[in-house]
Amino acid sequence: MKQGYFGTLQDGRSTQWLEIENEKLRVRVSDYGATLVSLWLKDAQIDAVLGFDEVSGYQQSVKYMGAMIGRVANRIKDGQFTLDGHVYSLCRNDKGNTLHGGQEGFDAKLWTVSEQREDSLTLRLCSPAGEEGFPAEVTVTVTYALAGPRLSITTRAESTAATPISLTNHAYFTLSGPTPSLAEHWIQVDADEIGLLDPNGCTRPETMEVEGTVFDLRESKRIADVLKQHHSQLEIAGGLDHNYVLNGIGFRPVASLRQGGLTMRVLTDMPDMHVYTANFLNSNCGRGGAQYTPHCAVCFETQYYPNSVNDPSKISCILHPGETMEHCTAFEFDQEEQA
Incomplete structure (x- = not known):
């Protein structure tokens, strides 16, 4: 179990990185935003x-990258x-709407490390109560755990009163190595x-069937x-x-990302998933000096339907006192042998 200094926040608090590892994967997480720093x-x-x-890159360059997002x-x-x-x-922090928990969501909080083992971290x-305008006191844990070629991210939340909760991880994935690009990536979503x-x-509350569209x-x-492709929804x-x-219920495979012989499969028990192709990404200070540009990575943000708190026709994201809301999303990798 390794850990180290990860820099100082603008308010003077120190942050750290923590590492878990098995025979297939090595994962680094920061206590700032419970952020997935490296996979x-x-x-x-x-x-x-x-x-x-x-x-500093997470504070000043690309907000949300790799972080745990909440409350909603x-x-x-x-x-x-x-x-x-x-x-x-x-707080309305995005074109009159509240995005990813408000002005200072869970991504910008300093989390407490409660347990660290060789292959898992909580x-x-x-x-x-009242933080960012949300009701109730909420206690949340996130566990990063390794099993073979799979990284699982399990969240648990409890509340003192009814409140909306929809947690996700905002990692940007690419399988192209140190020069990120989606040019030769293939995607599948069930x-x-x-x-x-x-x-x-x-x-919006309205959905569109993907059959016969670019979104299929x-x-x-x-x-x-x-x-x-040209489509008004892509242009927005x-x-x-x-x-x-997402189709199906329970913990199931819902998506995949592939480049060459390397495939990443996404599994989750969440009902929905936001797919984001890094359309506005722009940073010159990525890991090792890498440049991050639009469409160089993709996010698979498992979640409840956006704005479902205002739409009773959608699966409810309301957590009630006495309940524990627990969800798991996993990313599993398969490397084909090269001939």
Whole structure:
């Protein structure tokens, strides 16, 4: 079990990185944002996620990268919701909407390390009632655990009163090595419908069947071929930035990313997943000085349907006192033998 200094926050607090490892993977996580900093694939000899060499990159360059997102991932329309007859007003930090928990979500918090083993790591965060306008005190843990070529991310949340919760990890994945690019990547997502975007990027209640559209990823497609298509929904977002309503229930395979002989499979028990092709990514200070540009990586943000707190027709994201909300998302890698 290794750990080390990861830099100092703007308010003077120190951060650290912590490392877990097995025969297939080596994973580095920071206590700042419970952030997935590095996912090293030993067989392929590449890092499968984008990241920074120290915490300043996450604070000043690319917000959310690799971080745990909460209390509610994605956008809450108009920054408000009604729960048990009370209207809650939140910080509107994205075109009039609340994005990824507000001005200072879980991604910008310093988490507490509660357990570290050779192949697993658990971090804990307590969010007080009223933080960012949300009701109830919420206690959250996230566990990163390795089993062979699989990294599992398990979240647990408990609350003192009813409150919306939709946690996700915002890692940017690429299988191309030190010079990130999606040029030769293929993507597959097991979903028959997507949520449509409004002009401000908020997911509307209406869904669209993917059959016959550029968004149909049920069979593997080259990402570059998807992004060059003309569709009003692609133009709103500058690429894929859409919620896929996942098929099936329970913990199941829902997506894959492939380049050459290397495949990453995504498994989850969440009902939805936001697929984002890094349309606005722009940083010159990535890991080892790498340049991160639009469409050089892709996010698989498993979640509840965006803005579901305002839509009773969607699966509820409300956590009640006395309950534990637990979800797991995993990323599993397979390297084909080269002839």
